[in-house]
Amino acid sequence: MPTLTVAVERWPITGGFTISRGSRTEAVVVVATLAEGAVRGRGECVPYARYGETVEGVAAAIEAMTPAIAAGAARGDLPGTMPGGAARNALDAALWDLEAKRTGRRVWDLAGIPGPAPVVTAFTLSLGPPDSMESAARSAAGRPLLKVKLGGEGDARRIAAVRRGAPAATLIADANEAWTPDLFAANLAACEAAGVVLIEQPLPAGRDEFLKTVRSPIAFCADESFHDRSSLASMRGLYQAVNIKLDKTGGLTEALAVAAAAKAAGLDIMVGCMLGTSLAMAPAVLLTPLARFVDLDGPLLLARDRVPGIAFEGSRMLPFGAETWG
8 A cells, every 4th residue: 555745845036926816936736646656646735725725734734644544545435534625626536646657557548538638728827007017018028818817996907908919819807896886898898909818806705796787798607606516506696607627626536527517507618826846736727628628738837847847838738648647
């Protein structure tokens, strides 16, 4: 049976990263490693304070699974012993990776799904003053898809500035719950004028019933309001798309089921990520054939990535080898 070890790692972010809830200069990740003889399976997660997670708590939750893993616990056993979230994601990914390396098969073959193909990911512009966001947009104007972090007051000026800086790019706006009903009309009008194609989580989770009153050509995408299959019913009448992140679903196993259920419910899918390395992105890549939008730019925002990591040609993610994951 495999042995389990847990490590906390820190990866510097290029220039820092700012959203409506704050700023940071490094990505702090937790890595679960399962060793069985010479074979190693790894999974990475990013604890997220928004969901009540801490680095220490997530690491402890993974370590607490040591007896279960030693007793032969498999992926299908995790939902009965761990809640959805970052800790379960890391262990789920490590179990997928271990099985792939043990059997000499790729994860997508084990899952019975198509293998990854090259795909364009969004590139994220941090929240800031309009002039700095315009400058950042100008620097990234050659990328086909930009995700613009917004913050509430002043967002009309921010989105207009980004459009000036990147006139040809497709734009996604992500407010991270920062809008209020009072700000909504002006910010939405500015997004419509800028040609934004998707607005992600404009209102706080649990306070998004206001969206039932909104009519716009722009689709709304749930992030903080949506975690797993149990969230699907509450999306009706509010959102047209959902952001599936493995650190929310509790891993690839649940995410595959979530994606199928979301498609059956008529929802578009965004495959998203927390800010981590290629080890965290790789399992999520398997969802991209089902997605309308891909937002897996974590490695592009870091000062350095794992070696070997996922290779990028601009914003185009290339298929990865088994040395990276799976």
